[in-house]
Amino acid sequence: MTRLDNFLxxxxxxxxxxxxxxxxxxxxxxxxxxGSPTYMDCSSMTxxxxxxxxxxxxxxxxxxxxVPTFISAGWECLDYSWDAMQPGDVVIRPANAWRGGHVVxxxxxxxxxxxxxxxxxxxxxxxQTSIYEFGADYILRPPADDYxxxxxxxxxxxxxTITPNEGLLMFVRVNFGDSYGYALxxxxxxxxxxxxxxxxxxxxxxxxxxxxSGEDFTALVNESWAHYGACFGTLASKSDVxxxxxxVINAVKAAATKTD
Numbered sequence: 315m316t317r318l319d320n321f322l323x324x325x326x327x328x329x330x331x332x333x334x335x336x337x338x339x340x341x342x343x344x345x346x347x348x349g350s351p352t353y354m355d356c357s358s359m360t361x362x363x364x365x366x367x368x369x370x371x372x373x374x375x376x377x378x379x380x381v382p383t384f385i386s387a388g389w390e391c392l393d394y395s396w397d398a399m400q401p402g403d404v405v406i407r408p409a410n411a412w413r414g415g416h417v418v419x420x421x422x423x424x425x426x427x428x429x430x431x432x433x434x435x436x437x438x439x440x441x442q443t444s445i446y447e448f449g450a451d452y453i454l455r456p457p458a459d460d461y462x463x464x465x466x467x468x469x470x471x472x473x474x475t476i477t478p479n480e481g482l483l484m485f486v487r488v489n490f491g492d493s494y495g496y497a498l499x500x501x502x503x504x505x506x507x508x509x510x511x512x513x514x515x516x517x518x519x520x521x522x523x524x525x526x527s528g529e530d531f532t533a534l535v536n537e538s539w540a541h542y543g544a545c546f547g548t549l550a551s552k553s554d555v556x557x558x559x560x561x562v563i564n565a566v567k568a569a570a571t572k573t574d
Contacts, residue, residue, distance in 0.1 A: 316459050318402045321367035325419045325427035328359055329442045336432040336439035339489070339525055354440060356417045359429040360404055363419065369456050375517055377408050377415025378510060378571065381452055390455040399445070404454040414572040416448050485516055487523035488531045488566055495570035496523060497531070497562065504542045504558060505535040507565035531566075535559045 315323070328334050332350065337343075340353035348362045357376045364371050372387035374380045384404070385391050392398055399405060399420050409415030418428040421442060429440045484499040496513040499505040513523070526534065539558045 317367045317369055318456060318459070321363055321369060321402055321456065322419070322421055322427075324363035324366045325359070325421065326442065328354065328363065328429075329427045329440055333437070334359075334429070334440040335436055336429050338494075342522065354429045356429045357415070359427075359440065360417050360419055363427075364404075364456070373518060375514065377406060377417050378410065379514060380404075380406060380417065381408055381454065384454045388457040390457075392453040392455065394450045394452055396447075398453060400455075402456055404456075405450045406452050406454060407448060407450045408452075409571050412572065416450075418445075418448075420445065484534070485513075485521055485523045486531065486534070487513075487525050488528060488570075489525060490528045490567065490570060493567075493570040493572045495566035497535075497566050499534055499538050504539050505562045507562055507569055509569050510571055528563075532559065532563060535562050 328351070334344075334351055335353050336355060337353035338355045341355045341358040344351040344354040344358045344362050348366055351362070354362070357374075357380060361371050361374050361380070369389075370387035372383040374383040374387075381391060389404075394405065401420055401422050403420040404417060405420060405426070406417040407413075407415055416428075418426040420426050424445055425442050426445045427442050430438070430443075432439055486497050486499060488495045488497060495507060496510070497505055497507045516523070536555060536559045539555045543555055
């Protein structure tokens with residue numbers, strides 16, 4: 315069996331062989347249990363199936379970093395064209411600040427494999443369906459079976475402004491419903507929003523954020539700034555604390571990525 319056959323076998327297994335549910339919040343389950351996952355989203359299903367087939371994926375994590383990471387790992391990148399698609403192609407619309415991402419894997423006989431959404435019947439959330447238009451930008455074509463991947467360059471050490479030590483600092487992923495952002499909350503020392511690029515560094519370093527709702531995030535930030543003001547006396551009133559809280563929340567929302 316070639317890697318291409320194996321890739322499509324794993325996609326078919328996730329979509330038709332076992333029951334897998336769509337979830338962004340629980341997508342880590344797929345990486346932890348690739349042989350029998352319970353939860354996946356569109357990018358995790360594609361990345362995991364490719365890995366299971368033996369394709370290099372270069373540490374890709376979500377639709378926003380799959381294109382450059384897959385290219386570096388030896389995949390060919392083509393501009394999207396309906397007529398250019400062939401079985402095994404990864405068709406992708408990368409996530410960015412103003413739209414959600416999505417990715418599917420092209421199968422045989424005019425079908426594709428995808429983890430679609432949790433807003434439909436559970437048995438249809440991770441599925442094989444007819445190929446359809448969803449605003450894709452690129453086609454990522456897997457390396458030929460005689461391809462030898464280049465030796466990966468060593469990753470530079472991440473340089474966060476604050477060292478994320480467990481117990482001293484919370485690395486959080488804020489779920490706003492239609493988008494998500496990231497922030498650092500050092501205990502009693504206020505809070506600050508971080509960009510997707512900074513969050514990706516923490517992911518690559520093996521750290522995983524705590525998932526919180528927008529409402530809980532507001533409370534956590536407010537408490538941290540209130541503690542800061544009580545300790546250092548630089549925030550004179552509740553309105554000062556609220557102003558700092560609002561500034562952090564607005565910054566996180568401004569850098570948030572729409573969900574796919």
